[in-house]
Amino acid sequence: MHIEFTDEQEQFRKVVRDFAETAIAPHAEAWDRDHTFPVEVVREMGELGLFGLPFPEEYEGGGADLTTLCIAIEEIARVDQSMAITLEAGVGLGASPIFRFGTEEQRQRWLPDLCAGRALGGFGLTEPEAGSDAGGTRTRAVLDDATGELVVNGEKAFITNSGTPLTSLVTVTARTDTPGSEGPPEISAVVIPSGTPGFAVAPPYRKMGWHASDTRGLSFADVRVPADHILGERGRGFANFLAILDEGRIAIAALAVGVIQACLDESVAYAKERQAFGRAIGSYQATAFRCADLAVMAETARLLTYQAAWLRDTGQPYTHAAAMAKLHATEAAVTATRHATQVFGGYGFMDETLVSRHYRDAKILEIGEGTSEVQRLVISRGLGLPLER
Structure with a gap:
């Protein structure tokens, strides 16, 4: 198979490469050394349209395809993996679940800021005791019939873009089945806005690499969110x-x-x-x-x-x-x-x-x-x- 990019994609590659070499490359070693998350540069990536690339224009997206997003990620990764994973996770884990599975109201509420790079979202799947075995999720979201709210309790680990100054939300997988029920666990996805009472973000991990990327553990202690914060069909989160x-x-x-x-x-x-x-x-x-x-x-x-x-x-x-x-x-x-x-x-x-x-x-x-x-x-x-x- 011969891979051939369009003229527009090749022009886009040049734009992203120029940005990577002028705005990222000269500073990447210092960010790595000092474990600095460069907020302003991430905002500039948003202004360039990178975080909205594969989403429709009605949500402030670029209306491009996955191939074009991959071109952008490839070019940024050449000079700095931390900024490349910030982009990849911001699009793939932060915004994509909302676009793919959210209601129109949820899309209108959260996607524009995520697409424009004014905000970042994370996705909490991994837990201290559930990594590749994500079906072993222990985090729970229980409906409080009296208030109509979901009450979330549990922990997540190794979550990218979860504690930056730009982070506005984290979508987490949580069990929504009745405790003690038989059969496979019912796992749903729940959007939890940053700053919600009971939602605690741990200090950044000390990592071998990706020092300029934000990675943290999360904990939820009686976190309450409206029931309409379930993302997609209940039980289909995993x-x-x-x-x-x-x-x-x-x-x-x-x-x-x-x-x-x-x-x-x-x-x-x-x-x-x-x-x-x-x-x-x-x-x-x-x-x-x-x-x-x-x-x-x-x-x-x-x-x-x-x-x-x-x-x-x-x-x-x-x-x-x-x-x-x-x-x-x-x-x-x-x-x-x-x-x-x-x-x-x-x-x-x-x-x-x-x-x-x-x-x-x-x-x-x-x-x-x-x-x-x-x-x-x-x-x-x-x-x-x-x-x-």
């Missing part, structure tokens, strides 16, 4: 979120493509410049072959990613393709950062280098929005294998 993850996996793959491309670009440039034994290190096969491998990784990851995006944009089944793209691109990104760090040698071990930051940041790509093991499970089931459930 299933709906899995559908959201299919799109998110393609976007994470695009982020990984940007990382691999950066590793290739940085390694080739350094291999031409760095001298050893009187010659550029790129003249030695050990280095040249690493660069060749990086080129193959970038090409294969890009093809799988944009094929999956094309399937989604053209209304074809894409769950299997999304899992393949996410699995291959993220694992290739981890390998690519290791190769690039080796090319740079001692300099690659220094935190101020881009390849060092990408090396630390990349590991989470194999974990977030579905681990590599989960992707292999999805792919295996797509092959018709009789796996246990």
Whole structure:
């Protein structure tokens, strides 16, 4: 399959690349070092229209497709993964569930600010005891018949964009079945606005990477929200979120493509410049072959990613393709950062280098929005294998 972008998409790529190289790249190392979430730059990303790309214009969106969003994420990821995941999560986890499953009233209430980048939303699925086993959710939302409100109690862990100055809401999965009832748990999605009494946001985690991205734990102690804050059909919260993850996996793959491309670009440039034994290190096969491998990784990851995006944009089944793209691109990104760090040698071990930051940041790509093991499970089931459930 030949991937060909439209002229409009290529022009858009240039705009985003220019923004990334002028507004993000010069400051990314300092943000990483100081663990700074750059609020003003995120607002500028909103003004550029990035957070509203795949949503209709009536909600202040851009009316674009997933492919165009992936282009933006790829270009930003080349210079900084933290800002790329801020965009990816803001669109895929913050705004998409409301657009996909919300009522028109909910869309009108929350989407315009999310699309314009005036606000950010998070999605709380993972809990301290429920990660890939998200069906093990313990957070509960119980209807108080006297007030008509939902009362939410529980905890969430590792939630992106959940405690920034721009965060306006978090959508959480919660059990809405009767305690003690038999059968599979009934899990619904509930929108909880920031600042709601009883909703506590923990301090940012100390992380190996993504230092400029906001990631926190959340807790809910008798949090009360109106019953109309249930998002989508009651009992469909977990299933709906899995559908959201299919799109998110393609976007994470695009982020990984940007990382691999950066590793290739940085390694080739350094291999031409760095001298050893009187010659550029790129003249030695050990280095040249690493660069060749990086080129193959970038090409294969890009093809799988944009094929999956094309399937989604053209209304074809894409769950299997999304899992393949996410699995291959993220694992290739981890390998690519290791190769690039080796090319740079001692300099690659220094935190101020881009390849060092990408090396630390990349590991989470194999974990977030579905681990590599989960992707292999999805792919295996797509092959018709009789796996246990």
